[in-house]
Amino acid sequence: xxxxxxxxxxxxxxAPDGVWQAPGRVNLIGEHTDYNxxxxxxxxxxxxxxxxxxxxHDSKVRLLSTFGDQGIVEAELSGxxxxxxADGSIKGWSKYPLGVVWALRQRGVEVPGFDLLLDSDxxxxxxxxxxxxxxxxxxxxxxxxxxxxxxxxDMVLATQQAENNFVGAPxxxxxxxxxxxxxxxxxxxxxxxDQSVKLxxxxxxxxxxxxxxxxxxxxxxxxxxxxxxxxASCELGARLMGVPALRDLAVEQLDDARTVLDDITFRRxxxxxxxxxxxxxxxxxxxxxxxxxxxxxxxxxxxxxxDDFEISCPELDLAVDTARSHGAIGARMTGGGFGGSAIxxxxxxLEQQVRDAVARSFLDAGFTAPDIFTVTPAAGATRLS
Ligand code: GLA
Numbered sequence: 001x002x003x004x005x006x007x008x009x010x011x012x013x014x015a016p017d018g019v020w021q022a023p024g025r026v027n028l029i030g031e032h033t034d035y036n037x038x039x040x041x042x043x044x045x046x047x048x049x050x051x052x053x054x055x056x057h058d059s060k061v062r063l064l065s066t067f068g069d070q071g072i073v074e075a076e077l078s079g080x081x082x083x084x085x086a087d088g089s090i091k092g093w094s095k096y097p098l099g100v101v102w103a104l105r106q107r108g109v110e111v112p113g114f115d116l117l118l119d120s121d122x123x124x125x126x127x128x129x130x131x132x133x134x135x136x137x138x139x140x141x142x143x144x145x146x147x148x149x150x151x152x153x154d155m156v157l158a159t160q161q162a163e164n165n166f167v168g169a170p171x172x173x174x175x176x177x178x179x180x181x182x183x184x185x186x187x188x189x190x191x192x193x194d195q196s197v198k199l200x201x202x203x204x205x206x207x208x209x210x211x212x213x214x215x216x217x218x219x220x221x222x223x224x225x226x227x228x229x230x231x232a233s234c235e236l237g238a239r240l241m242g243v244p245a246l247r248d249l250a251v252e253q254l255d256d257a258r259t260v261l262d263d264i265t266f267r268r269x270x271x272x273x274x275x276x277x278x279x280x281x282x283x284x285x286x287x288x289x290x291x292x293x294x295x296x297x298x299x300x301x302x303x304x305x306x307d308d309f310e311i312s313c314p315e316l317d318l319a320v321d322t323a324r325s326h327g328a329i330g331a332r333m334t335g336g337g338f339g340g341s342a343i344x345x346x347x348x349x350l351e352q353q354v355r356d357a358v359a360r361s362f363l364d365a366g367f368t369a370p371d372i373f374t375v376t377p378a379a380g381a382t383r384l385s
Contacts, residue, residue, distance in 0.1 A: 044182025127340020295330030311337025
């Protein structure tokens, strides 16, 4: 028995039916392109949410986490609704598992009552998709245990529905696709228009590199206004340019766009259009020259997010600039922005130098000390027992 199953038994009085896990993610490149039906290149990391779950023979859901301070949260299946989130009767981390249950029931999946214990080592609010890791672990468990037989693509859409309509964060499909469809050693090259995936080898080690994550400790929420307002600008830009989604605009059409759009909308559009092109170029470069050949693309992505999309923050810029000036061959913020983490592709021999320099620069600037660690592509969601 694992520690989690022992804790489950202590809390709920019987052994769980099974244990499932799902990882967080970093995004190598392709930011705010997912809801524009474009391209992304994230990978699953070896930090995961784990759930132990046992079916009940009534319509009650009882939830407990190893990290929250809410104790056991109880809910009735029939009481799950976006209104219950809006009026605060469903709150905190329990929104994520309950949102998944709600979304499955919206799709006609008969979800029974259950007891669930959640554990996670994906840092919360660090831009590494801690909430999607929880949702993907829960949906994997419920999909298995109900025999619903949903394909990964359906689980992706169900978790998106949970985020968009239950939790209230208007996010795309990148994070859950990485968590559900990730594979060891591979990045997930996803076309967000049709959900087609190519697994692309990403091997920093053989290029003499490590991928550092710098968690700035600036916490962010995609249910806040910044993310939604960027999404609205993109939708406005697509409408004014007469295309179904920004995915359909080519870099060559940006000159036209400049004459049609106001300055802010134009810069939002330019970020998305050039970022899509950078994802395609990154995939090409990885195949041709390996991880050592994508540094300038990461840098260009960060500049575009800082100046055109305006979703960076002083801590992310300092992390990126310091990593670059102390030896990283490329660096960028990763995830939705306004805080969270940066990634820095760094020669192995300079890793310590970059870590020290970033830590020192944060101290000098009076920022909270960052957390710095390496990641490699790990497996996607799976059943453990
Ligand atoms: C968050 C969202 C994703 C995606 C990224 C930005 O992580 O959950 O859907 O939009 O931001 O690329």
